[in-house]
Amino acid sequence: EPEVTQTPSHQVTQMGQEVILRCVPISNHLYFYWYRQILGQKVEFLVSFYNNEISEKSEIFDDQFSVERPDGSNFTLKIRSTKLEDSAMYFCASKLDSRNTGELFFGEGSRLTVL
């Protein structure tokens, strides 16, 4: 069964360092997302991406964050200068097309720990 894969599963970094989280969405999916979940809190929307551009972003997704689909298969989230409060589980998700609305396929997540 096709699945969304994420790497790394866990990354530890120092405050102020740049981090890139990688995702390979399901191959025929057209819509891509990043969500995050701080330990013990809700899953929160960060950004949606369609047709090689950001379609929507939350207030969390400030200038320190960026997304890219560099080669038609990978989908990356970059945090330019990490802060302690960026520590969270980051989930990549994808969906086939606009008709599926909330039926997202999530990856297993990348746990980011900022020291």
Add this chain to the structure above:
Amino acid sequence: EDQVTQSPEALRLQEGESSSLNCSYTVSGLRGLFWYRQDPGKGPEFLFTLYSAGEEKEKERLKATLTKKESFLHITAPKPEDSATYLCAVQLYNTDKLIFGTGTRLQVFP
């Protein structure tokens, strides 16, 4: 402000003991409500989509229902493998993002 509230926060059931999880929402313009299951350390796994009041969806021991203010996830004769956190999420018109509740952590004991 758009809000999604789930109750209870945690629920412990004996195997075979049926129960219901609640998701209440206060939003402007509901496009759809979705139930997900999340196992520890994993990403959410899609279960159901509900679009209009009165709609019901079923899958094995789970049944989801929707009214104009809330949704219920009914679990009939649960098994230990149903233990997980169940998340409710809503989507509004003119947006692609999902707004999640905090979830109900279900534990089913043999």
